[in-house]
Structures are given as structure tokens and as C-alpha cells.
Amino acid sequence: MTDATIIPVASGGGYDVHVGRGLVDSLGSVLPPNAAKVLVIHAPAMAPTAERLREQLAGRTEVLLAEVPDAEGAKRVEVAAFCWQILGQTDFTRTDAIVGLGGGATTDLAGFVAATWLRGVPWVAVPTTVLGAVDAAVGGKTGINTAEGKNLVGAFWAPRAVVADLDLVATLPKNDILAGFAEIVKAGFIADERILELIEADVETATDPNSAVFRELIERAIRVKAEVVSDDFTEQGRREMLNYGHTLGHAIEHAERYRWRHGSAVAIGMIFAAELSRLATGLPDAVVDRHRAILESLTLPTTYPIGRWKTLLATMQRDKKARAGMLRFIVLDDVGRPRVLNGTDESLLFSAYQEVGS
């Protein structure tokens, strides 16, 4: 692909993340050469792009389109079943391929459908949000939500390529761009302080999809994720660090019935994780304050009602990092030094939450 930055991922069979502009027009080059059929699972906002893909690939392969509900509405078993039905009725085989075109919710679903159809067919992720490009589409964590919690059903199933076309991301509403920055900030705090410095230097330029700094931030965050998942695809250890801010974040998404943006919930979750780090590991006050300053500069939420604590705690018990009923959190010893905190007692957790509670 021309003008693309290539970021390799070494796990899940090995694949590349392509970052650049106008890339979707050469999507055919990353599809399996012998695929007779391609199912494009896409978000409603991406219908015109899906149609463009159909025209582009006509003659080479049969392109089927599956428009799925917007945002978290896509991550439901009924929607997976709708996709499985299309695959069944079109005799989709293991040499065919799925394309996930949309934000993280769409690519999580598309990857899950690919992982489960015939126990695994090839798929390509085409993220169209900031959050999808820097995080969701990379690493092969696929899944759907259940009534009990976020991403409780899923599979590790790597794509054969990720195509992050920044021309597609440019149409994203500003609030979605800002929410996606929560994951970029996460990458900054756990592994790349330069990310934080670039946002602090000029938040307007950093979040302008046409700026060079924006592209640098996208690429830096992808490199963080690619490096971690190359080392630990199935989350046996190091990959857990990517869950910084997510234990409380996912509980907030559940409490809000999946109507909140993921990045907004993770922003509050990171404040909680930073406050917990201050209490448990002695994370300096300045680093905790830095979380608030950066997330507020992005106009992301940093507080949540104090009265919701018991509800959130109950949901957090189902967090995938929990072991034998014991909650585990990702905390920071310092910027760039995340680690797991085991066996946290409830009063310590509540003390940290009091700093978040409004």
C-alpha cells in the first residue's frame, strides 16, 4: 500500500498494521488472493464506503454487505447470529474472508464472527475511528457483550491485516475523536511518555485529524499496542497492562447500559486507577494530577456519582482479570511502569473511588 506506515505485529500468525491515507482503495491487496467471497460487516455510517469496496472488488470477488447496528448495539449475540445466517446461506468457506469496517464495536463483532464461523475464517480490520485504529482493531481480541458484562464472550483471533485509513477517520465527529484519545492517553501512561507531552503541548493540534502530530500520536499508540500483543497475544501476563483504567471503565459502561462511549468510561477508570496507584504504590501526586489535566483538556469525564459504588463493585467481580473471586487492577508505579495489584481490600478501593465520586 502506497504512503503507508507499516507497523508489524508478530503474534497471531503475524500481520501488518497499515496507517496512512487513501489506503482503503487498495484493500484488495491484503485480502486472501483466493477468496471467492468477502463479507463486509460495517457500521451504518460506513455504508457508502462499503458500497465503494463492493465496486472496487467487483470482478475479483463476490462482495456481500452486512450493515449492523450502530456502536455497542452491534456487540450482541443476535447481531452475530444475523451475520452467521448470511454466512450459512451463502456457503461461506474457510478460503473466503470477512472485513470489519467501522469503529471498535464493529470490528470486535466482525472479528468474533470470523473467529466463530467454521471455527475461524480470515478477516481484515478496517478501523474508522481513532479508538479502533489505535487499539480495538489491533491485537485480535474479538467479542460481544452480555447482559452481565462487557466483552464476556469472545475469542483471540488475529486479523490478517489492519488497514487504518486516516481519510476515513477524518469524518468522525469531534466527540468520538476525543473519546478515542482516552486509549492514546492510556498508551502514554503505560508505555510512551512522549504521547503525553505531545497532547500537553497543544491539544487542538493533537486532536486535529489533518495534523502531522495527530498521525504521530496514532502511530505511537499503535506501536505500544503492537509491541505488547506481539509479546503476549492471549493475555497470559503483560497484555493485562492494556487494561489500565478498564476494570472500573467496563463497570461504568455496564451501569450505563452500553450507551456511553468506551473512551469516556475508560477516562474515569484511569482516574480511579491513578488514585488507587497513589494509595497502593505511592504514585506521586503530580502524576495523578497529570491524568486529570490531560483528560480534562480532552473534555473527557473524570468523575462518576459516589452513590453508584456498590453497583460498580458488583460488576467488577466479573472482570476477566479477577482470580478466585479476587479483584486485580492495573496500577502505575510511575509513568511507563504499570503492574498488577493483587488482593486489594474493599476499603482501599472505596477510598480511591471517593476521589472519583461526585
Ligand SMILES: NC(=O)c1ccc[n+]([C@@H]2O[C@H](COP(=O)([O-])OP(=O)(O)OC[C@H]3O[C@@H](n4cnc5c(N)ncnc54)[C@H](O)[C@@H]3O)[C@@H](O)[C@H]2O)c1
Ligand atoms: N478488541 C480490543 O482490543 C478493543 C480495544 C479497545 C476498545 N474495544 C472496543 O471498541 C468499542 C469502542 O470503539 P469506538 O470508540 O470506535 O466506538 P464505536 O465503534 O461505537 O464507534 C463510535 C461511533 O462512531 C461511528 N463511526 C465510526 N466511524 C465513523 C466515521 N469514520 N465517521 C463517522 N462516524 C463513524 C460509529 O458508527 C459509532 O456511532 C468498545 O466496544 C470497546 O469495548 C476493543
Ligand SMILES: O=C(O)C(=O)C[C@@H](O)[C@H](O)[C@H](O)COP(=O)(O)O
Ligand atoms: O487489547 C487488550 O488487551 C486491551 O485490554 C485493550 C482494551 O483497550 C480493550 O478495551 C479491550 O477490549 C478490553 O478487553 P477485556 O479483555 O477487558 O474485555
Ligand SMILES: [Zn+2]
Ligand atoms: Zn479499551
